[in-house]
Amino acid sequence: MTFVATAVVFALALAQDEAPDDDSAQPQCSDWSPRNVDTARGDITGAGRMKGGPYTACESVVWVSEGMEFDYSCHVINGYGTRWTYGRVAESDHWGWISAAHLHDQGSRIPCADATATAPGTGQRAP
Template sequence: MRIRKSIAAISILGSVFAGSVATGGTATAAATSACTNGPVGNYSDAVFKLSSGTGSLKSGPANECSSVASAPYGTIFYAWCQKINDYGNYWVYGRIAGTQTKGWYYTSNLKQQSGNLYMC
């Protein structure tokens, strides 16, 4: 009888543990998906300035993507193209002026100075 109860307890714990591992894997997959760039290129001639605080340039078009660099308010950003991410938000891919540092900024952190911006 004790053996059956022990096996049942181990079985239940195994199920709970497997469920938590599966849930964690799903969350990681969602973040990875949101951070996928897809094809990008220099399709635009738009110039932006960082319009609020310190902007975090991201590795992909979503807030949960890793930071590539930070830049202070007023920094010039050369926009290459824009994308609507998995959450319906517009992000701009490009390069920080005076560097070869490329990545994504959320559009609400930018103020357009000149040029045209096209989709990636």
């Protein structure tokens, strides 16, 4: 084995050892309880993927384009201090989370009640 190949194998082994043994470092994508308590609507300012939870690592729900309208339900601040708004793409059945950075007015001003309670995380309208 060459020196370069040995170094690569060693680096990969180190990186693997540094990975946590549990899910504590993983974002919580489904343990949120969004409620439809906001009646505001805003414009999406950049194309991207609406998410199933308030983290970029969460599964994608649907692709959204700049200029689409988004009906707000409520917002949360995730574990990284980033604000996300839950709602739906206007005139559609696509529900999910969009980062405040992708909404023209930073999204909903109304916090989701009991934002850390266990929820099914289905992306459907919450009660």
